[in-house]
Amino acid sequence: MSRRRVDPVKKMAELLKLGAVMLAETCPVEGCNLPLFKLPSGEIICPVHGKIHVVKTDEEAREVRKKVVLTDILDRLENKVLNILSDMINEPHPEPGELSEWLDVLEKVRRIKKT
Ligand SMILES: [Zn+2]
Structure with a gap:
């Protein structure tokens, strides 16, 4: 190296x-x-x-950090939703309840990020 x-x-x-x-x-x-x-x-x-x-300012540093954290959370949430979706496709009796809960969370995080 x-x-x-x-x-x-x-x-x-x-x-x-x-x-x-x-x-x-x-x-x-x-x-x-x-x-x-x-x-x-x-x-x-x-x-x-x-x-x-x-x-x-420290305030700005916090804002930047918040954005980085939120982007990371969003990435993971989107992966989670995709995983649930692909599981559901394989399920003979899928339960959409879990998916809509995660979609809810995803939507909320997106809203926080926009503010
Ligand atoms: Zn570093």
């Missing part, structure tokens, strides 16, 4: 030394989950991925 991996702990220590503040929010990059840091300049960065989004 030619790319050097960043040691997150070392990088976090460096960030703290620079006067960065550790936030309650974590990195939105999938599989990262490291805490985000707010630099004195107001930039929000991940110790591994660097600048994540151009967010100026």
Whole structure:
């Protein structure tokens, strides 16, 4: 491997030394989950991925994170609905109850995402 991996702990220590503040929010990059840091300049960065989004406030960071989480939930819900549908096709006596419950949830999440 030619790319050097960043040691997150070392990088976090460096960030703290620079006067960065550790936030309650974590990195939105999938599989990262490291805490985000707010630099004195107001930039929000991940110790591994660097600048994540151009967010100026904690509020904005929360909004971005919410969107990422909602997109992930929507993906999984859509998969769930598709799985139920393909199960139903194979069932001799399908029960549409479960499907309509999941479709309900899907619709609600879509509405939240739009707001
Ligand atoms: Zn990250």
